[in-house]
Amino acid sequence: xxxxxxxxxxxxxxxxxxxxxxxxxxxxxxxxxxxxxxxxxxxxxxxxxxxxxxxxxxxxxxxxxxxxxxxxxxxxxxxxxxxxxxxxxxxxxxxxxxxxxxxxxxxxxxxxxxxxxxxxxxxxxxxxxxxxxxxxxxxxxxxxxxxxxxxxxxxxxxxxxxxxxxxxxxxxxxxxxxxxxxxxxxxxxxxxxxxxxxxxxxxxxxxxxxxxxxxxxxxxxxxxxxxxxxxxxxxx
Amino acid sequence: xxxxxxxxxxxxxxxxxxxxxxxxxxxxxxxxxxxxxxxxxxxxxxxxxxxxxxxxxxxxxxxxxxxxxxxxxxxxxxxxxxxxxxxxxxxxxxxxxxxxxxxxxxxxxxxxxxxxxxxxxxxxxxxxxxxxxxxxxxxxxxxxxxxxxxxxxxxxxxxxxxxxxxxxxxxxxxxxxxxxxxxxxxxxxxxxxxxxxxxxxxxxxxxxxxxxxxxxxxxxxxxxxxxxxxxxxxxxxxxxxxxxxxxxxxxxxxxxxxxxxxxxxxxxxxxxxxxxxxxxxxxxxxxxxxxxxxxxxxxxxxxxxxxxxxxxxxxxxxxxxxxxxxxxxxxxxxxxxxxxxxxxxxx
Numbered sequence: 001x002x003x004x005x006x007x008x009x010x011x012x013x014x015x016x017x018x019x020x021x022x023x024x025x026x027x028x029x030x031x032x033x034x035x036x037x038x039x040x041x042x043x044x045x046x047x048x049x050x051x052x053x054x055x056x057x058x059x060x061x062x063x064x065x066x067x068x069x070x071x072x073x074x075x076x077x078x079x080x081x082x083x084x085x086x087x088x089x090x091x092x093x094x095x096x097x098x099x100x101x102x103x104x105x106x107x108x109x110x111x112x113x114x115x116x117x118x119x120x121x122x123x124x125x126x127x128x129x130x131x132x133x134x135x136x137x138x139x140x141x142x143x144x145x146x147x148x149x150x151x152x153x154x155x156x157x158x159x160x161x162x163x164x165x166x167x168x169x170x171x172x173x174x175x176x177x178x179x180x181x182x183x184x185x186x187x188x189x190x191x192x193x194x195x196x197x198x199x200x201x202x203x204x205x206x207x208x209x210x211x212x213x214x215x216x217x218x219x220x221x222x223x224x225x226x227x228x229x230x231x232x233x234x235x236x
Numbered sequence: 237x238x239x240x241x242x243x244x245x246x247x248x249x250x251x252x253x254x255x256x257x258x259x260x261x262x263x264x265x266x267x268x269x270x271x272x273x274x275x276x277x278x279x280x281x282x283x284x285x286x287x288x289x290x291x292x293x294x295x296x297x298x299x300x301x302x303x304x305x306x307x308x309x310x311x312x313x314x315x316x317x318x319x320x321x322x323x324x325x326x327x328x329x330x331x332x333x334x335x336x337x338x339x340x341x342x343x344x345x346x347x348x349x350x351x352x353x354x355x356x357x358x359x360x361x362x363x364x365x366x367x368x369x370x371x372x373x374x375x376x377x378x379x380x381x382x383x384x385x386x387x388x389x390x391x392x393x394x395x396x397x398x399x400x401x402x403x404x405x406x407x408x409x410x411x412x413x414x415x416x417x418x419x420x421x422x423x424x425x426x427x428x429x430x431x432x433x434x435x436x437x438x439x440x441x442x443x444x445x446x447x448x449x450x451x452x453x454x455x456x457x458x459x460x461x462x463x464x465x466x467x468x469x470x471x472x473x474x475x476x477x478x479x480x481x482x483x484x485x486x487x488x489x490x491x492x493x494x495x496x497x498x499x500x501x502x503x504x505x506x507x508x509x510x511x512x513x514x515x516x517x518x519x520x521x522x523x524x525x526x527x528x529x530x531x532x533x534x535x536x537x538x539x540x541x542x543x544x545x546x547x548x549x550x551x552x553x554x555x556x557x558x559x560x561x562x563x564x565x566x567x568x569x570x571x572x573x574x575x576x577x578x579x580x581x582x583x
Contacts, residue, residue, distance in 0.1 A: 027310070029310070029313070029372075029375060030313070033313065033368075033372065036365075036368060040365070043361075052352055052353060052354050053353075053354050053357075056354045056357040056358055056360075056361045057357070059361040059364060059365065060357065060360055060361050060364055060397075060401070063361075063364060063365060064360075064361065064363075064364025064365065064367070064394075064397065065364070065394055065397075068364075068367060068368075068371065068390050068393075068394055069390075069394070071368075071371055071372075071375075071390070072371075072387060072390045072391070075371070075375045075383065075386065075387065076387075133353050134353065134354075135353065135354065135414060
């Protein structure tokens with residue numbers, strides 16, 4: 001048994017175990033950590049295949065960027081307050097099974113044609129060496145043969161970024177509601193309040209009887225910040 | 237450059253690791269001394285001559301302390317997280333060359349542990365795994381200051397890693413390779429301007445890339461003025477608030493190792509690595525030049541810490557995405573344009 005086989009067994013076993021951990025762990029952060037382990041082992045397998053560039057990219061892009069963002073999000077979730085797992089509508093479930101089966105079949109076909117039937121693709125080891133190495137070979141193929149797919153992928157990413165920015169923007173269409181809540185000035189402590197009607201305590205002024213003081217800012221009197229009424233509006 | 241028996245690689249790796257771990261301990265001493273001078277103090281003086289035994293005393297103290305795990309912590313992740321930061325920081329030393337192939341006692345020895353064709357990306361990759369130590373450590377502590385530190389760190393490292401990578405693309409375009417050994421030896425060539433000869437260091441042809449790289453490297457190692465993940469005045473100690481004893485030391489030393497690695501990386505990429513007067517005649521001189529360059533970088537790190545106040549978080553993000561990233565892309569476009577002119581494919 002060669003060393004290569006031993007390493008392959010170790011890496012792929014670790015990858016599968018980590019993959020199992022992703023679905024088996026109850027805590028979502030533990031699942032994400034298991035996914036990190038799985039991705040690192042995938043990168044190791046890439047390196048064993050002589051695809052160092054893909055291996056390093058796998059780590060930089062998936063482990064270093066995508067999964068950090070995933071962790072970033074789920075770290076803020078309290079795992080004890082998660083809702084029951086929702087498996088989706090029947091149609092969704094059916095569609096996901098079909099898509100999963102198609103993807104699995106694609107991988108199966110690729111494995112069978114490339115290894116069992118020995119139909120090796122154009123980029124053999126000798127060919128890659130002739131092109132100057134992994135990086136050069138991927139660069140040339142990606143920017144010539146697959147240039148269209150490359151551009152479409154970048155377009156999809158741009159759409160994603162623009163969408164995220166649009167969702168994240170504050171809603172500028174709505175008139176901003178600049179109301180200052182003033183809770184608990186005692187009488188006479190503010191010049192602005194002195195212009196208003198005199199009550200025992202501003203806390204007791206019913207909103208509809210209060211006239212706004214002179215000045216730019218509107219002062220709203222309320223006991224409960226959730227239930228205030230704007231002066232000028234009639235109370236709801 | 238070529239294959240060598242594996243036992244020579246082991247010896248070289250062992251030597252590099254020993255030197256790296258020792259120099260990491262003494263970087264703490266160096267920082268305390270230099271920082272003290274900036275602040276008109278003496279720094280450590282009591283332990284040994286000029287405080288030279290201070291790192292050993294610290295190590296003994298840290299090993300003797302109790303290893304606490306908070307009740308609210310996620311125990312396994314909490315115990316595991318510091319190891320990620322420390323080991324990944326050490327791992328990146330594997331691709332940094334300390335010279336070419338030299339003859340020692342009549343045997344050919346490669347003065348680097350390994351030379352892979354994506355060496356520069358390898359260092360970025362180990363750095364991006366290293367951030368998990370910080371994120372998981374902060375999350376698993378069960379402390380909101382730690383969690384805040386972890387979240388800040390995640391956002392910061394992702395943003396600045398992009399700039400770190402982009403600032404190198406100019407060099408890749410010029411040299412056509414990502415192997416650190418090849419990049420270093422490209423810089424050993426001399427450029428002649430009439431009677432003057434200067435080394436072809438990439439800091440001369442890639443000045444913008446160099447500036448971007450240094451800024452991003454400081455942010456990537458969480459050093460002042462970008463030390464928001466552990467901002468003392470806001471977050472106690474950020475992601476390491478709950479850590480004690482050796483696990484705290486692992487974070488602490490991991491930070492110093494990544495400082496040294498980033499300095500080695502910068503010296504190799506932009507300052508010619510081992511290139512310098514006499515380096516081509518005797519390999520020991522080359523190593524000496526590399527060490528001098530690294531010490532200059534470390535001094536710069538400490539200088540920054542002594543001089544600049546910490547950024548606010550929105551300033552940090554604004555700087556990365558609105559200033560540095562467009563500059564990095566500009567650098568790539570301009571470099572590619574000049575490369576095409578050099579190839580005679582334009583005009």
